[in-house]
Amino acid sequence: MMSTFTLSDWRDIRLVAFDVDGTLYSQRPLRLRMGRDLLIHTLAKRDWSAIGVVSAYRQKRERLAVEEVVDFDRVLIAETAKATSMSPERVQAIVSEWIERRPLRYLRNCLFSGVPQLFAGLERAGKKIGIFSDYPATEKLTAMGLAAHHVVAASDVGLLKPHAGGLQSLMDAASATAPQTLFIGDxxxxxxxxxxxxxxxxxxxxxxxIGAFQTFRTYHDPLFDPFMR
Known part of the structure; x- marks a missing residue:
């Protein structure tokens, strides 16, 4: 277990960095809605290509993260294209539509309770809000009605988590040191x-x-009380 973060530690925090998917919003209801939409689309068009691409893309993305592959975006599209016998251009179009664009309409309703209040409270307190996500996040924040001072996606540094390059880039942008940074993920x-x-x-x-990490269940945890009033 790492050292426990307490209310008094907020005094030294300059940058509060958030992951997005599963951290700011619940993924389960989003996946159920997207699964429904994808199935309806597939049956209506009698075309299983979108389901095949989304499934292969997600599986390969997990592996590339573990292997910490550099320039993962290019490798990911190429490997997914090969696995689904499609052109890279077709794969990219399906990914853009079904993983990046279509979910946006559902995000606000999947937002965890307390997140907007926490963001507003951090802003009032003069804390920098950062986003460090494995996926493009700017449009997601807009869809959720949230704003951050700095946003870094894995594609910006060419490496997926658990590589820390994106987090370091975020700290550099916010002029924050490691002791001044709190990272919230899921x-x-x-x-x-x-x-x-x-x-x-x-x-x-x-x-x-989780044995090695300090956890919280909701954003109404007492740890966030200073920013929720």
């Missing part, structure tokens, strides 16, 4: 490890304890 194996490598303070949103 995956210990990705967000947690990236935070450890960067030497920042870490909180993991989880309904269950």
């Amino acid at each position: 995956r210990a194996d990705r967000d947690g490890v990236a935070g450890q490598r960067a030497g920042v303070k870490i909180l993991i949103r989880s309904s269950k304890p």
